[in-house]
Amino acid sequence: MATFKIKEVKKMEPRPGRNFSTDYYKQTAREYQKTADHMFGVMKELMAHAEKTRQEEVLELPLKGFPKTRREPNYTASEIMTDLITQYNAGKDWPSGMIGRWNRLFEDFPDIQIDFEDAMPAGRAREPIKTNFGDLFK
Numbered sequence: 001m002a003t004f005k006i007k008e009v010k011k012m013e014p015r016p017g018r019n020f021s022t023d024y025y026k027q028t029a030r031e032y033q034k035t036a037d038h039m040f041g042v043m044k045e046l047m048a049h050a051e052k053t054r055q056e057e058v059l060e061l062p063l064k065g066f067p068k069t070r071r072e073p074n075y076t077a078s079e080i081m082t083d084l085i086t087q088y089n090a091g092k093d094w095p096s097g098m099i100g101r102w103n104r105l106f107e108d109f110p111d112i113q114i115d116f117e118d119a120m121p122a123g124r125a126r127e128p129i130k131t132n133f134g135d136l137f138k
Helices: 029-052 056-060 077-089 096-105
Strands: 002-006 008-011 023-026 114-118
Touching: 002 029, 023 096, 029 056, 029 077, 029 114, 056 077, 077 096, 096 114
Parallel strands: 002 114
Antiparallel strands: 008 023
Protein backbone atom coordinates (compact mmCIF):
# COMPACT_ATOMS: atom_id res chain seq x y z
CA MET A 1 0.00 0.00 0.00
CA ALA A 2 1.14 3.50 -0.72
CA THR A 3 1.24 5.25 2.65
CA PHE A 4 0.92 8.99 3.16
CA LYS A 5 0.97 11.09 6.28
CA ILE A 6 -1.98 13.07 7.60
CA LYS A 7 -2.13 15.88 10.14
CA GLU A 8 -5.59 14.95 11.31
CA VAL A 9 -8.87 13.33 10.39
CA LYS A 10 -11.76 15.77 10.44
CA LYS A 11 -14.91 13.85 11.37
CA MET A 12 -18.12 15.41 10.12
CA GLU A 13 -21.63 14.97 11.50
CA PRO A 14 -24.06 12.97 9.34
CA ARG A 15 -26.22 15.08 7.06
CA PRO A 16 -29.94 15.14 7.85
CA GLY A 17 -31.58 11.94 6.69
CA ARG A 18 -28.27 10.05 6.47
CA ASN A 19 -26.93 7.44 8.82
CA PHE A 20 -23.29 7.91 7.79
CA SER A 21 -20.84 10.76 7.86
CA THR A 22 -17.69 11.59 5.98
CA ASP A 23 -14.20 11.88 7.40
CA TYR A 24 -11.73 14.19 5.68
CA TYR A 25 -8.00 13.51 5.64
CA LYS A 26 -6.09 16.74 6.28
CA GLN A 27 -2.49 16.71 5.04
CA THR A 28 0.39 19.11 4.70
CA ALA A 29 0.70 20.63 1.23
CA ARG A 30 3.67 18.38 0.52
CA GLU A 31 1.91 15.14 1.55
CA TYR A 32 -1.26 16.22 -0.28
CA GLN A 33 0.79 16.63 -3.46
CA LYS A 34 2.54 13.27 -2.94
CA THR A 35 -0.87 11.59 -2.58
CA ALA A 36 -2.15 13.32 -5.72
CA ASP A 37 1.01 12.41 -7.65
CA HIS A 38 0.51 8.76 -6.73
CA MET A 39 -3.12 8.83 -7.89
CA PHE A 40 -2.38 10.70 -11.11
CA GLY A 41 0.49 8.35 -11.95
CA VAL A 42 -1.82 5.36 -11.58
CA MET A 43 -4.55 7.07 -13.60
CA LYS A 44 -2.13 7.96 -16.40
CA GLU A 45 -0.85 4.39 -16.55
CA LEU A 46 -4.38 2.97 -16.51
CA MET A 47 -5.55 5.30 -19.28
CA ALA A 48 -2.49 4.49 -21.41
CA HIS A 49 -3.17 0.75 -21.00
CA ALA A 50 -6.86 1.22 -21.87
CA GLU A 51 -5.91 3.14 -25.03
CA LYS A 52 -3.19 0.69 -26.02
CA THR A 53 -5.54 -2.28 -25.69
CA ARG A 54 -8.45 -0.32 -27.16
CA GLN A 55 -10.59 -0.91 -24.08
CA GLU A 56 -11.40 2.66 -23.04
CA GLU A 57 -15.10 1.76 -22.80
CA VAL A 58 -14.36 -0.58 -19.87
CA LEU A 59 -13.63 2.48 -17.74
CA GLU A 60 -17.17 3.75 -18.42
CA LEU A 61 -19.05 0.61 -17.34
CA PRO A 62 -20.93 0.67 -14.00
CA LEU A 63 -19.03 -1.42 -11.44
CA LYS A 64 -20.65 -4.10 -9.29
CA GLY A 65 -20.39 -3.23 -5.62
CA PHE A 66 -20.01 0.52 -6.20
CA PRO A 67 -23.53 1.90 -5.67
CA LYS A 68 -24.36 5.57 -5.55
CA THR A 69 -26.60 6.95 -2.84
CA ARG A 70 -29.31 8.07 -5.25
CA ARG A 71 -30.90 5.46 -7.47
CA GLU A 72 -28.37 6.07 -10.22
CA PRO A 73 -26.19 3.55 -12.05
CA ASN A 74 -23.17 2.40 -10.03
CA TYR A 75 -19.91 4.31 -10.14
CA THR A 76 -17.61 3.68 -13.08
CA ALA A 77 -13.82 3.55 -12.81
CA SER A 78 -13.74 6.80 -14.75
CA GLU A 79 -16.08 8.50 -12.25
CA ILE A 80 -14.05 7.30 -9.28
CA MET A 81 -10.91 8.83 -10.79
CA THR A 82 -12.67 12.00 -11.98
CA ASP A 83 -14.09 12.64 -8.49
CA LEU A 84 -10.56 12.60 -7.08
CA ILE A 85 -9.27 14.92 -9.81
CA THR A 86 -12.15 17.33 -9.11
CA GLN A 87 -11.38 17.24 -5.37
CA TYR A 88 -7.72 17.96 -6.07
CA ASN A 89 -8.46 20.79 -8.53
CA ALA A 90 -10.65 22.41 -5.86
CA GLY A 91 -7.82 22.09 -3.30
CA LYS A 92 -10.08 20.14 -0.93
CA ASP A 93 -9.10 17.42 1.55
CA TRP A 94 -9.58 13.79 0.55
CA PRO A 95 -12.93 12.41 1.80
CA SER A 96 -12.94 8.88 3.19
CA GLY A 97 -15.62 7.76 0.72
CA MET A 98 -13.54 8.66 -2.32
CA ILE A 99 -10.43 7.00 -0.89
CA GLY A 100 -12.50 3.93 0.00
CA ARG A 101 -13.80 3.65 -3.56
CA TRP A 102 -10.24 4.03 -4.90
CA ASN A 103 -9.02 1.25 -2.61
CA ARG A 104 -11.91 -1.07 -3.54
CA LEU A 105 -11.34 -0.37 -7.25
CA PHE A 106 -7.73 -1.48 -6.84
CA GLU A 107 -8.28 -4.18 -4.20
CA ASP A 108 -6.25 -6.69 -6.24
CA PHE A 109 -3.35 -4.22 -6.49
CA PRO A 110 -2.19 -3.40 -2.95
CA ASP A 111 0.69 -1.19 -4.16
CA ILE A 112 -1.87 1.14 -5.73
CA GLN A 113 -4.16 1.34 -2.71
CA ILE A 114 -3.83 4.32 -0.37
CA ASP A 115 -3.26 4.20 3.35
CA PHE A 116 -2.95 7.15 5.68
CA GLU A 117 -0.91 7.29 8.86
CA ASP A 118 -0.73 9.99 11.49
CA ALA A 119 2.23 12.28 10.93
CA MET A 120 2.64 12.47 14.71
CA PRO A 121 3.67 9.17 16.35
CA ALA A 122 1.28 7.87 19.01
CA GLY A 123 1.99 9.09 22.51
CA ARG A 124 3.84 12.22 21.41
CA ALA A 125 2.21 15.53 22.14
CA ARG A 126 2.33 18.13 19.46
CA GLU A 127 4.77 20.81 20.44
CA PRO A 128 3.70 24.42 20.06
CA ILE A 129 5.19 26.23 17.11
CA LYS A 130 7.72 28.80 18.27
CA THR A 131 7.32 32.25 16.75
CA ASN A 132 8.52 35.76 17.25
CA PHE A 133 4.97 36.88 18.01
CA GLY A 134 5.23 36.27 21.74
CA ASP A 135 1.95 35.50 23.45
CA LEU A 136 -0.26 36.66 20.59
CA PHE A 137 -0.91 33.06 19.46
CA LYS A 138 -1.67 30.68 22.34
